[in-house]
Amino acid sequence: MATGTVVAEQRERQLIARARAGNTAAFDALAVDYAPRVYRLAVRMLGDAEEAEEALQETMLRAYRSLGKFRGEAAFSTWLYAITARVCLTRKRAAKLRPEQVPYEELRIATCDTAEQMLRREAGDRVQRALNALPPRDRLLMVLRFVEELSHEEIARVMGWSVENSRTRLLRAKRAFRERYEKEMTDGDL
Amino acid sequence: MATCERYEEALWEAAESDDISTELRRHLDVCPACREELAALQQAMTGFAVLRQIPDHVPVPAPLPSTARWWPRAAFVGVVVALAIVGIAIGLLAWKQQAPIVKQPPSPVIYPEQQEQPKEQGPAQVIVVEPKQPVVVPQIVRSAVAPKHRHARIRQHDAPSPIAVRHEPLSPEPELLPVPEYDPVEMLISAQPVNGLVPLDAVPIDTQALTAVSDLPLTYALTPVSPEEMQRLLQLETSPEDERLSRAETIENALVFSADPASERRNP
Numbered sequence: 001m002a003t004g005t006v007v008a009e010q011r012e013r014q015l016i017a018r019a020r021a022g023n024t025a026a027f028d029a030l031a032v033d034y035a036p037r038v039y040r041l042a043v044r045m046l047g048d049a050e051e052a053e054e055a056l057q058e059t060m061l062r063a064y065r066s067l068g069k070f071r072g073e074a075a076f077s078t079w080l081y082a083i084t085a086r087v088c089l090t091r092k093r094a095a096k097l098r099p100e101q102v103p104y105e106e107l108r109i110a111t112c113d114t115a116e117q118m119l120r121r122e123a124g125d126r127v128q129r130a131l132n133a134l135p136p137r138d139r140l141l142m143v144l145r146f147v148e149e150l151s152h153e154e155i156a157r158v159m160g161w162s163v164e165n166s167r168t169r170l171l172r173a174k175r176a177f178r179e180r181y182e183k184e185m186t187d188g189d190l
Numbered sequence: 191m192a193t194c195e196r197y198e199e200a201l202w203e204a205a206e207s208d209d210i211s212t213e214l215r216r217h218l219d220v221c222p223a224c225r226e227e228l229a230a231l232q233q234a235m236t237g238f239a240v241l242r243q244i245p246d247h248v249p250v251p252a253p254l255p256s257t258a259r260w261w262p263r264a265a266f267v268g269v270v271v272a273l274a275i276v277g278i279a280i281g282l283l284a285w286k287q288q289a290p291i292v293k294q295p296p297s298p299v300i301y302p303e304q305q306e307q308p309k310e311q312g313p314a315q316v317i318v319v320e321p322k323q324p325v326v327v328p329q330i331v332r333s334a335v336a337p338k339h340r341h342a343r344i345r346q347h348d349a350p351s352p353i354a355v356r357h358e359p360l361s362p363e364p365e366l367l368p369v370p371e372y373d374p375v376e377m378l379i380s381a382q383p384v385n386g387l388v389p390l391d392a393v394p395i396d397t398q399a400l401t402a403v404s405d406l407p408l409t410y411a412l413t414p415v416s417p418e419e420m421q422r423l424l425q426l427e428t429s430p431e432d433e434r435l436s437r438a439e440t441i442e443n444a445l446v447f448s449a450d451p452a453s454e455r456r457n458p
Contacts, residue, residue, distance in 0.1 A: 024253075031251040036244045044241055053249040060251045123233055124240030146206070146238040174202060181234050 016076060020067050027067070031060045034077065037148065038084050044143045045088040046095075047132050055091055059084045074157050081148065082158040085140050092136040130180035138173035145170060193227045205231035 012033075018026035038059050042052035062083050070079055131139050144150045144158060156166035193201065197217055204210045205228060210218070218225050423441065 028251070028253055035251050036248045039248050040242075040244055043245060049245075049247070056249060057252055120236060120240050123237035125237075127234055127237030127241060130234075143241075146235070147241050149242070171199070174198075177234075178230075181230070185230065185233075 012076060016067075016070070016072075019064070020070070024064075027064050030076070031063075034080050035060075037077065038080060041081065041084050041143060041148060042088055044128070044131065044147050045085075045136070045140060046091060047128070051091060051095070055084065055087050059087050062087065074154075078150070078154050078157050081144065081150070081154075082160075085144070085158055089136055089140065126184045127181065130177055130184050133180045133183075134173065134176055137169075138176050141166075141170050141173040142177050193223050194221060197221075197224055201228050201231060204228060205235050208232075 012030070015026045015030045015033075019030060035056060039052055039056045042055040042059070043049060046052050046055060059080070063080055066083075070076070131142060134142065141155065141159075144155050150158065152163050152166050152170070155161075155170065156163045159166060159169075161169070194217065197214060200211065200214045201224060204214055218228065
């Protein structure tokens with residue numbers, strides 16, 4: 001397992017080096033590797049599959065253009081998340097006046113008809129609705145922390161904040177989420 | 191139900207990791223609100239776990255050449271536009287330069303009569319033409335720098351006709367003027383124009399011939415004198431000493447010594 005991780009990291013480092021040297025094929029390989037995670041973040045953030053796809057393309061484009069600025073201090077995924085977060089926040093700001101609609105059918109995972117999976121799917125939908133009701137920045141923090149499972153340090157890097165600042169803001173976002181989630185649960189019971 | 195703020199973070203961590211610390215466990219035993227909160231958070235974490243799964247359809251990022259390589263295309267378009275602008279500018283300039291030439295009337299022939307007379311003394315080309323001769327082809331016999339006071343005479347004698355200037359022969363057979371034979375001794379003695387006007391300072395000087403004729407300094411020879419005066423000067427050689435000296439002084443006073451640097455050195 002550890003050997004596989006080392007090999008993967010080595011391959012990633014080589015791809016990054018080649019991409020920085022102008023090899024577009026190497027960057028394409030990186031983009032294919034990271035597309036699922038970027039797309040997931042975009043979908044959870046934007047709540048729309050089409051918009052998430054556009055955000056994915058924009059993120060990769062921006063990443064390629066600013067690849068020279070990547071110094072390797074943070075993980076490539078963190079750097080890519082930061083770009084994705086900015087793209088998503090910009091898109092949310094642009095679509096502020098539009099009503100929030102989450103196409104659940106598109107976001108849903110491969111469906112199974114078992115009772116347990118039905119419950120899981122409902123839990124997922126409820127969380128997604130609670131997230132959608134949050135302000136964009138709080139939503140981003142919650143997605144980074146509980147969907148992408150980034151540490152406080154990584155979140156701080158992505159957002160460009162200090163770790164303490166990141167902890168404080170995340171705590172506020174958790175409280176806001178808890179309120180929304182409580183409301184979703186109450187509405188679901190009704 | 192209000193949860194205990196002190197255990198808020200611990201509840202989130204416990205929901206995340208399913209690892210409940212001893213202290214929190216003790217608190218949960220005595221706090222039903224926190225127990226309920228932990229249950230809700232665990233349910234939310236299940237929802238997050240669902241969201242963590244990758245959606246069915248993940249779009250493949252577009253290959254970079256179609257999206258990222260925008261700058262070569264932009265550079266190409268820029269170069270093409272710049273070349274087009276430069277081409278149009280050059281074309282307009284060429285058109286503007288050609289347009290007046292097309293509209294210009296043919297340049298008129300300027301005849302010597304229409305030309306302005308020279309105001310300043312300067313190099314003048316002396317064209318010796320016999321006006322009454324049927325031959326009008328100009329023949330340049332000698333070129334020299336004529337002094338100012340001779341300009342008028344030269345113009346009177348040698349103003350060429352327009353036809354001559356244009357080198358258009360009128361007579362069926364143009365004949366060249368006879369070039370006089372060059373005899374420096376005769377020219378020195380006579381000091382008169384042989385054919386038309388010949389500036390004296392244009393005549394080449396044969397100093398050996400001059401010394402053979404007379405012992406007079408070169409300055410005398412260069413000075414235009416009449417044949418009679420020259421004869422008198424020659425007779426001075428045989429006249430008595432006093433008369434010769436007085437005459438020589440008279441002549442010497444009338445002459446210019448500037449043409450003879452040697453004499454200048456002798457008489458500073």
